[in-house]
Amino acid sequence: MSCPLCGANAAVRIGDHASYELYECSQCAVQFWWPLKNPGSHWYERDERYAGRNKDPILKPQWNHKKTIAFFAPKGGSVLDVGCGVGNFLAHAKEKGWKTAGIDFDRDAIEAGKRTFGLENLEVADVITYAREHPQSRFDLITFFDVLEHIDNHEDFMAAVRGSLKERGHITMTVPHRAHAKWLMPADVPPRHLTRWDEASLTKFLEREGFEVVYMTATAATIPFIIQKLRFRFGKGMSVGLVSRARAAEGSRGILTKLASLLAKTKDTLLFGLPALGIWLALLPTKKRYIGLYAIARLQAGRRESMIETAWGRFALDPVADAKMADKLQNVFPHQALFELVSRLNPHTIIDIGAHIGTVSIPLAKKYKIIAFEPSPASFNYLQRNALLNAVTLEARNKGLSSSPGSARSVSRHGGNAGARTLADGGDIEISTLDAEAVQADFIKIGVEGMELSVLEGGRKLIEHSRPAIYFEINLSALRSRGVRVKQLGNFFKNHRYVLYIWDERLCRLPTLALATFFITPRSFLFGGPAAPFDVLALPKEKIVPARSAVPHLLARYFKSQYDAILKTRQNEIDALKKNTSTLPEQLTSEIEKIEKEISDSVRQNMESDQSFYRKNKNNEILEITITTVDTSEYQQVADAVAKMWRSAGVKTKTQIVSGNQINKEVLRSRNYQVLLYGEIVGGDPDPYPFWHSSQINYPGLNLSLFVNRAADKLLEEARATTTESKRIESYQK
Missing domain, CATH: 3.40.50 (Rossmann fold)
Structure with a gap:
């Protein structure tokens, strides 16, 4: 299974809880529950843990709050607390001279924070929404205490955090430590918590997201913490309700309430103190004593944002989440073949589905009308910004497209490749259909990581009415992850009377989409596994253009890929032998050189x-x-x-x-x-009669394969005899 955090296909199932399955990624070491889906703000507002906190807020700062402010003292600065709850950390930071802001998607918590601490700069929002609505806000410090384990969109979350930090700014966080004894933290399960962390996985995550760890420590369960857990588990029948009655009478700050709390703690210590001490001593030599991780990290230089100048425009992007696109833009611009096709077809209106940061839409917007769809909030922010940077006008919509309307969340398929995100059920990203969003288009570009068929099915009316050219990507592994076969895509275009082409310095007409996929990615087509994507152009039959057959091109690509694979295998064998050449006997070293020479002479010089x-x-x-x-x-x-x-x-x-x-x-x-x-x-409208009819076996006939089949002869004769195009096509298809 693919890891939703790093994108590696290296996750192995290690457990389960209720309807959730627990996986661990061997690449990034994180553990995650599947389905990885946050239950939403309404669930937290109803959860008694959080509802009780809002009604009776904790006034004092916690140990991690004090530690954070002390770490940066006396410097101070500006701080954004993500998941601020009722705001007790922000109240402490403000008291120490910090400029504060806080966000939480729990509306009741925000109201409690304003009411209790008089904090003004609090908003009901998540960090992604906040970054979009406050694009100029930059903070010295962003904190998220006990937040990371709740979220299901880590890449978008961290992209928003980076975008809201000042250069070389800091983040501070706490997460539960997954080594804990289960009974110490029974709530560390889904749907409340979705990921599980230790020192190695958290360090790898932060470094991958562009941060360097400044400080990290594991926090252990204390004796008072164990007493509290024992009381919750075994002491409910021993409670007389003194604290709750006092709180109801005079509130949580009254003298009677404080006295009742002191008596309750004394009772708990007498009842559970010795058992707690025994448990603490038993846990002391093991990792099961750890209940949390506290970390401070600094944003690495140049990792907040990159600005890349190209011949096609100026593009801002996230250098961490979009490392692959940054590399492309700094070398060969990725869409030149597409631009040449567009210039030849000269459309009036172009729809860009999966616009990402605008590397297609923005260059084309200088000449054509563009409607751009991008569901990822982080990428959409850059799409809008890049349009302003390049002084172009386009219609940008922060939506995903599919076969039916709904909602979804953005999921990363590959780390460092934000353009390869796909959509999964749940979340708050709006999903619409192409038919609901547009009534006319001349050219449609689709790049949606395996969701091409769903997008097309949601645009049947537009496709039939406007008959646009459609430029889309075939990504075999992405299609398979969606349960879609290449043949289904091919049948869609066949049923809508489209002809398919690929670009090889000129347009080449494809025989079938499945055959093209086999020749271009044979191993993946036959046996599964990853495959390099390739682009296809679909033109309606009434608008087809003269083009050579793609078969010679496909054959050349196929045999070149096979030959290159053989060379690579042989070279890997040589490299493996050479790895420790310095310690090999002289005779064995000469044998390696002899093998290399034989391969060069035989394989590379045509044998x-x-x-x-x-x-x-x-x-x-x-x-x-x-x-x-x-x-x-x-x-x-x-x-x-x-x-x-x-x-x-x-x-x-x-x-x-x-x-x-x-x-x-x-x-x-x-x-x-x-x-x-x-x-x-x-x-x-090719006539296949000279190439396949049995009467054409002898010269000057062109049945060069010497193919003989009486049923085929009859169909060819019927097709040649009719003047009705539909009947002729029907015979050809048989």
Whole structure:
């Protein structure tokens, strides 16, 4: 299972609780409950732990509050407390000279904080919303005590924290320590807590998010803490309700209430003191005594925000969450092929679905009308900001699109690649449909990490009415994570009368989407696993453009990928042997060099000599085959790629290059070839009769594969006889 925090496919199930499953990621060491879904503000407002806190707020600062202020004394500064509750930390910070602000999604807690401490700068919000609504606010310190274990969108959360910090600002936090004895912290389970931390996992998380740990300590259970837990578990029947009656009579600050509390604590100490001491001594030599982690971290230099100048515009982004995009923008701009296609089609209105930070929308907005959809709040903030930076006008909507309206949350699939986020159930991101959002479009770009089919199904009316060009990504692993097959996408376009193309310095027409996916990502297509995504253009049949077949291009990509994989395997073997070369005997070192030379001579130099590497038939004769093709660079490149692949598999392969005249006179006429690499460029309504009908086996027929099938002959004859396009297409499809 993929880890929702780091994106690595390295999570293993280690336990369960009620309807939740507990996983641990071997890559980042965090433990998380699945489904990873925060229950929402209404759940916390109803939970008796939090409702009681709001009615009778704790007035004194806690130990972690005092420790935080003391750590930064006498410097002070500005502080934002995320999940501030009733505000007792902020009251303490304000007393020590700090400029304070606090946010919490519990409305009752915010009202209690204003009422109890007279704090003014408190808001009902989460940090993502706060960062969007206060883009100019920057703080020296952001705190989130006992918050991290509650959230389900860690990447967006930390991006908002970084964006709200001053350069080299600090964060302070506490989280439960997962080593604790279960009975000490029975509430450390979902839906209240969704992640479990220790020193290693928290350090890795903070470093991955662009922070350096300044201070971290594990906090252990004290004897008073154990007494309290024993009282909650065993002492309910021993309570006479003195404290509650006193509090009801005069409030939590009255003298009688304080006296009653003192008597209650004395009673608990007498009853549970010795057992608590015994338990404390038993836990002392073990990690089970730890109940929490306290950490202070500093934002690393240059990790708050990056500004990258490109030929297509100026882009601000989060250098941590968007490390992959930052790398692309600093090297080769990622969408140049798309821009060339758009310039050729010259649309009026473009819809960008999955706009991210605007690397497609913003360059195109200089010439075209753009409607951009981006569901991630953090990315949407940068989309709006980058539009202002580049002085372009576009219609940006902070929504996701799917087959039906609803709500969702943003989920990271890969760490450092915010553009690869996808959506999951729950959360407060608005989900709409394409049909509900737009009535006309000439060009639609879709980049939604496996949700392409859902987006298309939600836009059937628009697609039928406007007949736009559609540019989308095939990401096989993302599609599989959604339970979508490539064939389903292909059928959608087939049913809506679209033709599919890929771009290889020019448009190349695809035979089928599934076949293209096989040739481009064969291992993933057949056996699963990760695969490099590729882009596809869909044009309605009434707007198709002349284009060559993509088959030669697909063959070249396929055989090149296979050949490169073989070379990589051989090179890995060499590297493994070379790893400890300095400690190897001289004779073994020379053997490694000899192996490397043999591989270079055999695999990389085409293995032309008759050697034992080649496969042999039952007569002990070397298997040999000749590929015949015409003397154009494109065909020669494909023939060379095929030949190299077959040689590496043990088949001695030669290529025979002939001129265009020779191919007809000496090759096609006599059918004189073993393997023929040859094609014809056909129009928008190709007639396959010359290539597949059995009567065309002999020259000048072009049934070069010598295919014979009576049922196919009949369909080809029917298609050729009719003048009705729909009937002809129906025959072809059979």
